[in-house]
Amino acid sequence: MQPTAIPDDWRTRAPLLGARAWQGLTSWLEHPDAPRWNRTMGDRVGERELEALARFRRALADEPLEAAREPSAAMAARVDALRGTLPLLDALPYGFDCARDFADLPTSSREDIARRLEELVPRDAELDRAIVYSTSGTTGHSVVVPSHPGAMVQNLAHLERLAALHGVALAPEAGVPFALNAGVQQRTYVFATSLSGWAGALLAKVNLAAHDWAGGAASRARFLAAWAPTLLASEPVSLGEVLRLELPLRPKLVVSSAVTLTPATARAVSAGLGAAVVDLYSATETGPVAATLPDVEGHVVLCPDVYVEALDADGERVPEGARGELTVTGGRNPYLPLVRYRTGDHGRLGTTLLPDGRRARVILDLEGRASVSFRALDGSTVTSVDVARTIRPLVPFVQQALVQRADLALELRLRPLPHVPISVEVVDHALRELFGRDARIEIILDPELGNGAGKLVAWQSEAP
C-alpha cells in the first residue's frame, strides 16, 4: 500500500515526522479498536531540539550531579547569567554574589506562577516556540506554565537513563508502538503521535475508562494487547485499574508520576505486570526532579542541571537530613528557568552513591501530592483532575480547596483574583454535571484561602 502524503497540519505539529513513522501512525489512528481520538498532537521538535537532546543524554551520563548541600559553581553561574533578564532577580542588591549569597536569593512558588508569571519568564525569551500547559493544580493553584519543545524532548533522555538504571533496554523504532500514557478519567486528551526524540516511535495517550472506546472494554483490551508498549506512563490510581481490570499490558518499564506511588503499590504493579517500576517525582513547572532506583532508598536527582534544597517556612535551608519544602533551581525550560522554586512538596535530603560512582542528591520520605478520588451520587469516581479541569476554564481563581464529606456533601472554597468577580452559579452548575444534579454543594469565596499556616489541602475526600 502506498503511504499517503503527510498532511500539512501534521507537518506543522511534528516537523521531523518521517514516512515510516507516518505510515505506522496512520494505521493506528485508523485501527478498528482505537480509542476515541480527540486531539492531534505533535512534539514540534526540530533539529535544534534533537541536538539539545543529544547533549543532555551526554550530560546525564557524564557530568557531575548537584550532590552537595551547597550548589555547584556552575549552578550559581547559571543563576547569575539570568540577572538582567529575569525580573525576579531585578531587586538583588549591589555586590550580590550568586555563589556566596545563594541562600539569600529570592524564592518563587506556584502562587507566583499563578499571579506573577511575568517575573519568572526572562525578558529576552523568544516566545514564538512556547507550548502552554495548563496544570490541574494538585496543590490548589491551577496554573498556566509556558514550556518549550526542547525542554519536553529532553525528558526522554531522563527516561532512558531511568530505564538503563533499572536494567531495561529501550529500542524505539519508527512507526512502531513504543509508549503508552494511560489514565482513568471522566474526560481527557486522547491521541497518538510519533516521538522524534525516539526515532519516530509511537506514543498513545489513552483514557482507560470504557466510555472512551467506541467498542467498549473489548476494543480496549484488543487495542492495548496490540499496542504492546515497552513503556507505560501512568499514575497510581490508573495503575490500580490496570491491575484490577487485568488489562493485557506487559510493558518492560512502568513510570508512575503525578502523585506518590507507595512502595506497596509499586511492588503490586511490578508483580502484576512483570515490569520494572519507577516512581518519578516530576511536575509541569519543574520537569523531572527525582526518581526511584533499584536498591537505593528514596528518590534520586539524576539531572546534572537540577539543584534541590529543603527550606523551612521562612525560606531558610533546614539542616541536612531534616524535613523541609523541596525547592528546585535549574531545569531546561528556557521560558521558566527555576530559581529556588518552592514545589509545595516536602522531604528530607541526603546524598547517595550511584552505581557509576557518581554522588547524587536523594530525597527521603518524599511527601508528594496525594491521589484523591471523589464519589458522584451515582457511585462513579470523579478525580481531582476532573474537577480542576471542569471548573478552571469557567471562572478565574487563584486557588481551590474541595472537601467531600462522608455523606457525599461537597464544600468548595475558591480564592478569587483580587477585584475579579466569580459566578458561583456557573461553578455550582458545573459541579452538578460531575457529581449529580441533586448533589449537596456549597461554594465559598475565600480571599484568605491558602494564607494559613502549612500547606493548603486542595483535595480532601471522606467519601466511603
Place this chain on the structure above:
Amino acid sequence: MTLDVERLSNRLAAAPACFLSPVDARLTGSVDVAAIVADLFRDRATRAAEPAELEAVRMAAALGGDARKAARRHLGVALVAAWLLHDEAFAGTDAGKLAALLAGRLGELAALVVPRAFVEDPDRREELVRVCLDALGLAPDHELSADAEDRLATLDSTKRARLLADARAREQTREAERKKKLEELKRREDEERLQAARTTFED
C-alpha cells in the same frame, strides 16, 4: 583623629572578619548586633542607647518570613557601620542622629547593597563613610561642603536606584503611550478600510 574620608575608608577596608559575621539571631555563631550597637552608643554617642532602640535591633534579628532577608542585610550593614563609627573621630556623636542613621538610612542602603561590599569595594566604602558623616551632621576634613555633597551625590546608591526607577517608570509610560497610539492608528486604518469596502459594495 580626623574625619578624613580616605582614612575612614581604609578603616572599613581593614574591618575584622567578625564584622561580616552572620547576624541572624537564630544561627549559632551569629553576632549580637544589639550588643554591638549598645557598645557603640556607650563609647561614642552623647548618651546610651535607649531600650526601644536596642529592642528594634533585636526584633529585626529574629524576624521571620519574607522580611527576614532584608532585615538580615540591614543588620549586616549596621554591623559594618558600627566598626566604622567606633573610630575615635566619632566621639561625641549626636545619639539621636546616630539612632536615625542606624534605623533609617542604613536600611535604605542595605536594600541596594550587600554588607560585604562596604568592606570590599572602594566606592562603596567611600559611600558608607560619606553617608555616615552626612547623617551625623559632620563635615569631612579637608573638603568644602559643596564638594562633599557633590561626591556623595555621585556615589549615592539610594539616589541612583531612585533615578533608575524613575527612568524605568517614564520609559514604561512612554511605551504604553506608544502602544496606545499604534492601536488607535490601526483601529482607524481598519475602520477606513471597512468604510472603503462598504462604499465599493454599495456602488
